[in-house]
Amino acid sequence: MMRRLFIGSVWLYFALLLIGPILYLAVQSFNEGIVAFWNEVTKPEALHGFTLTLEITAIVLVVNLVFGTITALVLVRQHFAGRTMLSGLIDLPFSVSPVIAGFMLILLFGPETILGTFFGTLGVKVLFAMPAMVLATLFATFPFVVRELTPLLQTIGTDAEEAARTLGANEWQVFLKVTLPMLRWGFVYGATLTVARAIGEFGAVLVVSGNILMLTQTATLHIYQSYVDFNYVGANAVALTLLAVSFAILTVLELAKAKAAATVA
Template sequence: MKAKINSPNGLNFPPGRSTQNQEKTWVKATLIGMAVGYLALVLFIPTINVFYQAFKKGLEPFLSNLTSPDFLHAAQLTLVISLIVVPINTVFGLCAAWVIGRNKFPGRTLLISILDVPFAISPVIAGLMIVLLYGRVGWFGPWLDAANIRVIFAFPGMVLATAFVTLPFVAREVIPVLEEVGTDQEEAAKTLGANDWQVFWNVTLPNIRWGLLYGVILTNARAMGEFGAVSVVSGNIAKKTQTLPLFVEDAYKQYATQSAFSAAVVLGLLAVVSLVLKEILERKTSIKEVEE
């Protein structure tokens, strides 16, 4: 018979139990250490370095960099593009989510796959596609030239590129919520005499509001931080077609590292704000699910 180990409270355990617990603890500590080490290398250390480089000469140079004409124009252009793209993709996402989430039809799976194309394709390729369509030698180039409309290396092309890469976020967040909620409440409202618009505002929208806000936050974060597609179609012209991410790259290439890191800090803080809002919405969604 195997020997028993008497515990202080009188319970008997086989001799291998303690060894197994020690092995599990060692494996757990190793995995946690590997995860923390990896995050330190790819996230924590680079982030700390950005903030250090931005503030190493003091607060006054940092603030001075944020008031330079090039930075202010880049920040303003980034904000304007986001203010245009986010509402457009919010409306599109709601419409797409409604069609997909409330209807079963042939080609539905294909439509969802097409909606996910911006997730799968490289932003640089997306920018190149826009150039091939709207550039001077592109498919629509001659028509645009005849109408004296410039898309590539201009503001319209930057909006198109940003709209493309941020296209799926709202729809992909709202579709699962619509499918989970179902149609019972909406049908009940219609039987009480509500029209489609009243059903949407009073029943559907309250049910999907957290998913919708989550998608809007992700869309805005991607729009303000987009680099690849915008870089291809904009030409990265200072004070004309230079967004904040492009300003960071250009300033670093011009050896204005202090300005580059200062702008990077601003983008980083915007990302932190997005993450905080995302966490708040996730908690509110969890609380709502528990209450229901």
């Protein structure tokens, strides 16, 4: 009896909060027919948005994987003053509102600041351009790779690496042939979360991009613009496309989880 009640309420909770809204959006997107949907998704503005989002995501993914790995290694394997401080800083983006994150970048790179003047004289446009959008997305996604790798690095320890060294492997070989393969599911997981967040990032990018049509308008910004312009079909169509990507991401996450569990066991 209790069991039924519990399971029933959980189903209801999920239905009202998750399943219902998702299904309804899917239905709504095709309200005006599949042709309208297709036209909206293939509009130049929409295509430009997808491309820009893809570019930013690719850059962010590479930078995050490189620096995320380095940071995780330093955090777990090295002991130095300020290490715990560094660790605390890494978690910060989780708790900072995206709008505030974007605003902080504006304050940092604004025309009157040292950094702003510096890049200004170099002729590099940071704010309302690609660099700031990448930085904003990097800020939001930085913890993912690091926080996936640190516990893994702690669990696997250094035994296997030391074994490889006794077998004559140099540092680079140890890293490539031992450390990286052992971390692979952490990478998959961290990378997938990074991609998800990068594609979906809105608040920070909105603030630093200036939301300039066909120039700094990512897919999410394009959705926002369409919504504000009362083009609900357009907004929903692009949104549904991103939703499909989300489901693909979710599938990868679930598979990675299962694989990781299998590897550990």
